[in-house]
Amino acid sequence: MDHNEQDKAGEILREDREIYLLLGTDQLKEAAIRFDKSLEAIPADMDTWSRAAVLTGRAVIAWRLGRIPLALELAAEGWADIDSEPPSGARAANAMGQLGYLLNSIGHLRAAEPMLRAALDTARAGGDVVELGVALQRLGGGLTLWAMNLPPAEAMPMFAEGRALLAEGLALDKTSAQTDRTLLGAYSSALVGCGEFEAGEKAALETLEVGRATGDRWCIAVGNWVLSIVRRLQGNLVEARTYASNALRNIEMINDVPLVQRFSADLADICAQLNDFAGEATALRRNVRARTTAMSIMQEGLGLALEQRRFAIQAQRLATVAQEAAVRDPLTGLTNRLGLERSAPDVLANAAATGTTPWLIVIDVDWFKEINDDAGHAVGDSALREIAELLRGECRTGDLVARWAGDEFIVLLVGEGQLGLAVAERIRAAVDRHDWRSRLGPARRPTVSVGVASGRGSLEHLFAAADTALYLAKRNGRNRVEWPDLDQAMSPPR
Template sequence: MDHNEQDEAGEILREDREIYVLLGTDQLAEAATRFDKSLEAMPAEADTWSRAAILTGRAVIAWRLGRIPLALELAAEGWADIDSEPPSGARAANAMGQLGYLLNSIGHLRAAEPMLRAALSTARTSDNVVELGVALQRLGGGLTLWAMNLPPAQAMPMFTEGRALLAEGLALDRISPQTSRSLLGAYSSALVGCGEFAAGEKAAFETVEVGRAAGDRWCIAVGNWVLSIVRRLQGDLVEARTYASNALRQIEMINDVPLVQRFSADLADICAQLNDFAGEATALRRNVRARTTAMSIMQEGLGLALEQRRFAIQSQRLATVAQEAAVRDPLTGLTNRLGLERKAPEVLANAAAAGATPWLIVIDVDWFKEINDDAGHAVGDSALREIAELLRGECRTGDLVARWAGDEFIILLVGEGQLGLAVAERIRAAVDSHDWRSRLGAARRPTVSIGVASGRGSLEHLFAAADTALYLAKRNGRNRVEWPDLDQAMSPPR
C-alpha cells in the first residue's frame, strides 16, 4: 500500500474511532448518523490488515447500535481477512482485538480469549504504544470480567493476570485518554478481585471522576459497580445499592447489554438482602429486558448463521454441479475428454497396484458424415445419443465410458483374460444389429470400427496403440475390431 492509501485507511479508522467514542457518551443518534455515512468509505486498494481493522471496527459499532445482521456480516468478512495471512503490525493487532471484543460481547468466550491474546502478542511486536495499551485493556478487562463468574480457586489466577496486564497498560506513555480511562476502570475491578479492596476503591473513585469529566458513561458505570462490590463486601448494603443503581442507570444509557445483565443481577441481589422487594423486582425486570434483548440478538444471529450456512451449502452444491458439468459431455451424458484424462491415471494406478490388466477401447462411428449429410445434424446427434446408450448397456458400472470427440468414443476398463476384446465385439455387434429405422429412416445406418489395446502404460501409450488398431479396422473394411501386437505397439521409444 502506498503512502496515500495508508493515509486514507488511517483517516477512516480515526473517523470510526470517533463514532465509537460517541457510543460511550450517550450520543447514539449522532453515532448512528455518522456510522451510516462512514459505511460508504473503504480504500479501493487497502491492504489486508487495514481492511480487516476497518471491517471489525465497524462490526463493533454496528453491534453497539443493535444492528445485529450487519455486525455479524462485517465481522465474518473481517474474520476471513484475519485468517488469510500471518498477523503483523498495529493494524493486525487492532483488527484481532476488535474481533475478540465482539466475540466476548456475543458470549463466544472460547474464541474471544485466544483472539485477544493473539492481538496482544501482535501489538507487543508492532512498536505501537497506542495499540499496545488498547490490547492490554481488552485482554486484562476480559480476564477480570470472566473471573467474576468463576469459583475463587479458578478466578484468582485470572484476576492476577488481568491486574498485571492492566497495570502494564496504565504505565504506558502516549496512550489515548479513553484507553487510559478504560484501563483504570478495569484495573479497579481487578484489584478488588485480588482482594486489594482499599486500592480498588481508590481506583474506582478515580474512574468515576475522570469518567464524569469526559462524559464517559462506561467509566462512570464501571466505577460505580466496583464501589458497589466493595461496599457489599464491607457490609454496607444501603450504599452498595446506591452505587449499583447508579452503575445500572449509566450502562443502560449506552446500551451495553452484557453489562446491563451483570449490573442488574447484582442490584437485584443487594435489594433482596435488604428485603427491598420493590427494588429487587425492578432490578429483575431490567435484567429480564436485557436478557430478552440478548436472546433476541442470539436468535437473530443464529438465524443469520443458518442463512449463511444455507448459502454455503448451496454454493457447495453449485460448485459440485459445475465440476461435474465440466467433465460431462452435454450431448450424450457420458464423461468427456477432460473427465477421462482426469480419471484415467487413478484407474491405471489401481490396476497396476492390483496386478490387473487395463484395456482401452477406441470406437469410431462409420459413415457418420453421410448420416449428417443425408438426414441432418439433429438426426446425427440422435444417433450419437443412441450409440452412447448402447455402450453403457455393454459395459459395467465401474467402467469409464467417454465421448472423446465428435463421433469417437473411448472405454477404459480393467479385467483379466480377453475382457477388452469381448466387450469391443459386443459393442460392435450391438450397433450393427440395432434397429435404426425409427431414428434414421432411409438414411444409411451406422456401424462402428474399434481398436483395442491392453497392458501396462500411460493413457497416452494405450491410446496410441488402440488408435493404430482403429486405423487397421477402418482400412480393413470397417465394422470390425482390431487388436495389434501389443508388445510391439506398447514398447516405449528408445
C-alpha cells in the same frame, strides 16, 4: 502496502474510532449516521491486516448499535482475514483485539480469551504503545469480569492476572486518553476482586471523576459499579444501592448488554438485602429485558449462521454441478474429452499399481455423414445418443466411457486376458444388430469400426496405438475390430 494505502487505512480507522467514542458518550444517533456513511469506504487495495482491523472494528460498532446480522457478517469476514496469515504489527493486534472483544460480548468466552491473548502477544512484539495499552485493557478487563462469576478459589488467580495486566497498561506512556480511562476503570474492579478495597475505591472514584469530565458513560457506569461493590462489602447497602442504580442507568444509555445484565443482577441482590421489593422487581425486569435482548441476539446470530451455512451448501452444490458439467458431454451424457483426460491418469496409475492391463478402445461410427445428410442432424444426434446407451450397456460400471469428438467414442478399462477385445466386439455387435428403424426410418443404419490398444503407457501412447488400429478397421471394410498386437495374441472375436 505503499504510503498512500497506509494513509487511506489510517484515515478510515481514525474515523471508525471517532464513531466508537460517540457510542461511549451516549450519542447513538450521530454514531449511527456516521457509521452508515463509513460503510461506503473500504478500499479494494487495502492490505490484509488493515482490512481485518476495519472489518472487526465496524463489527463492534454494528454490535453496539444493535445491528446484529451486520455485526456478525463483518466479524466473520474479518475473522477469515485474521486466519489467512500469521499476525504481525499494530493492525493485526487491533483486528484480533476487536474480534476478541466482540466474542466476549457475545458470550463466547472459550474463543474470546485465546484471541485476546494473541492480540496482546502481537502488540508486545509490534512495539506500538497505543495498541499495547488497548490489548492490556481488553484482556485484563475481560479476566476481571470473568472472575466475578467464579468461586473464590478459581477467581483469585484471574483477578491477580487481570490486576497485573491493567497495572502494566496504566504504567505505559503515550496511550490514548480513552484507553487510560478504561484501564483505570477495569483496574479498580480488579483491585476490589483482589481484596484491595481501599485502593479499589480510590481508583473507582478517579474513574467516576474522569468519566463525568469527558462524558464517558462507560467510565461513569463502571466507577459507580465498583463503588457499589465496595459499599456492599462494607455493609453500607443504602449507598451500595445508589451507586448500583447509577451504574445501571449509565450503562443502559450506551447499550452495553452484557454489563446491563451484570449491573441489574447486582442491583436486584442489593435491593433484596434491603427488603426493597419494589426496587428488586424493577431491577429484575431490567435484567430480564437485557437477557431477552441477549437471547434475541443469540437467535439472530444462530439464524444468520444457519442462513450462511445454507448459502455455503448451495454454493458448494452449484460448484459441484458446474464441475460435473465441465467434464460431461451434453448430448450423450457421457464423460467428455476433458473428463477423460482428467480421469485417465488415475485409471492407468491404478492399473500399474495392481499389475493389471489397461485397455483403450476407440469407436468410430461408420457412414455417419450419410445419416446426417439423409435424415438430418436431429436424427444423427438421436443415433449418437442411442450408441452411447449401447456402450453403457456393454461396459462395466467402473469402466470410463467417453465421447471423444463428433461421432468418435472411447472406452478405457482395466482387466486381464483378452477383456478389452471381448468388450470391443460386444460393442461392435450390439450396434450392428440394433433395430434402428424407429429412429432412422429408411436412412442407412450405422455400424462401428473399433480400434483396440493395450499395455503400459500414457493415454496418448494408448490412443495413438488404438487410432492406428481404427484406421486399419476402416481400411479393411468397416464394422470390425482391429488390434495392433493381433499377431502376438489370439484373434479378436468376429
